[in-house]
Structures are given as structure tokens and as C-alpha cells.
Amino acid sequence: MTNEKFKGIIPAFYACYDEAGVVSEERTKALSLYLLEKGVKGLYVGGSSGECIYQNLEERKATLKFVAESVGGKLALIAHVGAPSTRESVELAKYAAELGYDALSAIPPIYFKLPESSIYRYWTDIIEASELPFIIYNIPQTTGYNLSLNLFAKMIENKKVIGVKNSSMPVLDIERFKAAGGEDFIVFNGPDEQYVAGRLIGADSGIGGTYAAMPELYLKAEEYVATGNFAKARSIQKDINNLIIALCSLNGNMYSAIKEVLKLRGVNVGSVRAPLEPVTGADLDKVAAIKDQIDATIAKYLD
Template sequence: MVNQFCGVIPPVSTIFDESLQLDRTGMGQLIDFLIEAGVNGLFFLGSGGEFSQMSVAERKEVAEFATQYVNKRVPVLIGTGGTGTREIIELNKHAKEIGADGVVIINPYYWNLTESNLLDHFGEIAENTELPILLYNFPNLTGQDVSPEFVLQLVEKHPNIVGIKETVDTAGHIREMILKVKEKYPHFSVLAGFDDHLFNTLALGGDGVISASGNFAPELTIGIYRAFQEKDYDKAIELHRRLAYLPLMYKLDSPFVNVVKEATRLRGMNISTTVLPPARALSSEKKEVLAEILKKAGLIE
């Protein structure tokens, strides 16, 4: 098996108009911008895509529009995670019908499941789709970490579980995922979920990143990834140091989906920054702080 998902795969913001409907024009502009920037794939309906604030019908609408608009120019991943197994299976079936290339599934984020229940949950999902599955580990939001030992059990039983988005702020966790799972199954993709873990993930033998900055600063993460592939480590480190400022943005608000959209607009994309409640518009004071961070990273003047 080959490694299907690697490089820079931005978790794309979902663009809404003022009436909270999908803004197809704005969404199309953002997709075109990212593909032209040289991304290795696009991930729709992740945390930054505001999936958790949407109905199933809204999620299907976004997934269908995005997949059709990308039109096979790059691989498309659809976030289908949720709190109920049946709903995830339904969303996976829809993702397959619309032509997505894979799905990304976060573990349930209301109950903390026993390990056997979580194994059965992912097992039932894997058995009910032909699509490649990337697990999505985000313990800060789910309250439950997905350990390398647990992932190894899943991968051994279900060959369509082909990777993981590691949204963890510890290099040790990513290192163990690479050494315990990827070393045994080289096709398994280990992708950092936080910007500032891209460099060390690559250095440890991982595959890339699925991080929010891909929406507004793809040249930094793509630049690091390409420089690393070309063994131009000086350039990779220089870009890594610029990228290091960006995680400061995500502390400005919670959920930080508004921050990402404002940053995208500040970089020159004429998009709506409307967010779904309970997220709210970013205050003018916080917009000023955001602009300062982008200046320090050399992204705006």
C-alpha cells in the first residue's frame, strides 16, 4: 500500500453569508486560492470548518459542494465525526456517493468511551465504508486521548484506517505514533494538527500537517514541507520560526474559527467572516492583536 495522504492539507474554513447559508462564491474563491498555492489535499468539515455547529443536512451540502468544486484537482477529505455511530456511517455513505477521497473521524466528544466500546465504534464505522479513514485525535476537545497502542489495534484489524491527524501539543505523542504504528505500517499517515509541530513531525518520520494556518498562510507550511523534502533544512527552519508566531492567534478567542477567517481576509481574500453561533464575530481590539501577530510572521506589512 502507498501512503495516500501527506504534505499540507488545510482544514478549510466554511464560508457563510450573513444569513448563515453556505457562501458558494466565497468558498470557491478560497478553494481555488489553496489549490493554486500548491496544497496536497483539502479537508472540509473539520473543527475549523465548523462541523459541530451544523445540522446533518448542512454538512452534506458543504461536503457535496466542496467535492464537486474541487473536481479531483487535489484529494478531498470530509470530516464525518460525531457523537453517534449511526450518523457517522450515514455521513460516510454520503461522502462516498459524492466522490470524496477519504473521511476524517474524531472520536465521540460527549461520553468518554471504554476502550472496548471505542474499538467497536471505529470498527463498525470501518466495516461500513470502503473509503480510507483518517482518525482525528484532539483530546483537548474530546476529553479522550487516542493512544498509539489503541491505533495499532485498529490498523491491524481494519486496513482502510490509513492515518491520523494528531492535534496534540506534545512531540512525544507524535513520536510514539510514528514509532509504534507507522514503523510497522509505513503507509500509515501521521499528520500534525498544530502548526508548530509540522517540522518535528517531519523530522521524526511523519507525513505532514492538517493545520488552520493553511487557510491564510499556505506558503509557510508548504514551504517547510517542500524545503524538508529537498533537504534544505536552513530554509525549513527559517520558515518554521516565522510559523511559530501563528499559534498565538488561536488564543485570541474560542472557538477560534473567527480568528482564522479574519486572518484570511487580512491576507487579501475578499471573503465573508461570518461564523455560526455559538462562535461570534471577532472584536476590533482582537483584530488589532491579530494584525500584529501576522506582521511578526511576515505575512502582512
């Protein structure tokens, strides 16, 4: 396996619940197969989009298992194993390795503001738990820690660290991590609103929370970037951003809106887990309009 396996459109996988809010094997496998059929390169399982912070260890293991059973060996699978404690993260890392995942990833420790020495030790303990390669996850807007170049340089001394999922908003961060990491090191663009900009400044790939709502558009955006059609790339990014803004405009969590869109597209993955709020009332009618907007945008670029 080479790092090329991870280059492409990799949706951040959503938590899939039944009507009682229990992790659903049927719905998890259905979403996995739906995204496989759409032509994505891989799946990032158990991260922010997977509502990992609101799930217990067994629920997270169940999702990892169901995804691996449905598309393991067919898609590049990255297991996000960041958890409140190192003990839990290491347990998830070992389990993902047993299931045949292709790589591990983790946010830095949350809640307590820790020194970089603690973050380094946390990530290193996860890395040492298995033989799998590791992808750093930098998302300062939720964790409160922005990966420094000093810690980055120290982390990539470990040859098992093959990439960074960078979700900080400045595209400069992508360029700096790529410059420091080198040609073979993978930088994943995190913010969906800047996919094209991220790719042009140095990102090799992308992992995003809205990809699964409209995979056709991100696959097309990647095609435009890869073939040098930058006018079309700018145009589709603008249209993607209009859709993201619409998904974030409702009363309720963005992932709830996305799940309602998916339901209208024939893939029911349930709702979100509290304290995330579902879309309700009149906003459900707005979801239908957003779904139609997504369909119209897909038709615009795929005709």
C-alpha cells in the same frame, strides 16, 4: 490511488457562511479554488476548523458537496464525518463516498466518557459504511480521549485504516504511531506549532487549522524539510509560531481572526458560528496588522 496522494500540505477547511450565517455555496467554492491555486495537496473537510460540532447534518453535507464540486479530482479530499451519534457519522460517511471523496476521518465519540471498546466499534461502523480508506483523528485536548497504542494496534489490523491525524502535543506520539504503523502507514502532524518537529520525528504529512491562512509558509516549510534545509525549517517554524500566537491573542476565536485575515486577502468566508465569538472592535485593527505580518513573512521566504 496510493497513499502518496495524501502526503503534503492539507489545510483543514473552514466553515464558509454568508452574512446571515448560512452555509454559502459561493464562498465554500471560492475558498476551495483559492487553496487549489496556492498549490496545497488536499483538503480536510468538516473537522474542527469546519465548526462541525456546531452544524447540523444537512449543513455538513452541503459543505462536503460544494467542495467536491469545485476541486474534486484536483485535490485529495478527506471528509471528517465524526458526529454526536454513530447513525449520523455513518450517514455522512456514505454521502462522502457518493461524492467521490478519497478518504474518511473521525474523532472519537464525544461527551460521554466511553470505554475503548465503544470507540473501536464507532470507528469500525464508520469504516464499514463505505469502501473508502479511513484516517483516525486523535485530538485529546478537545475530545478528552488520547488514542492508546493498544487501540491503535487493534485499529490498524483493518487494512482500510491508512493513517492517523495526530493532534496531541507530544511529538513522541507521532514517532510511536509511525513506528507501530509501519512505513506505508501515514501519520499526519496535527499541531501547527510543531509542523517541522513532527515531520522530522516521523510525520509523513500535515493537516492544520492555520494552513489556509498562510499556505505559502507551510508549503515552504515542507520544502525545507524535504530538501534537508533544517536551519531554514527551524526559522520558518519560529515565524509561523509568532503568527499563530498573534492570531490567538485577540478577543474572539482564532478561526474568527483567521477569517478576518482571509477577508483582507480577498477571500470572504464570513464569520464564525456562536458560541464561537467573532473578532470585534479595536481587535479588527489588530487583524490588519497580523495580515501585514503574514505578508511580510511570506515575502521573507519567497523572495
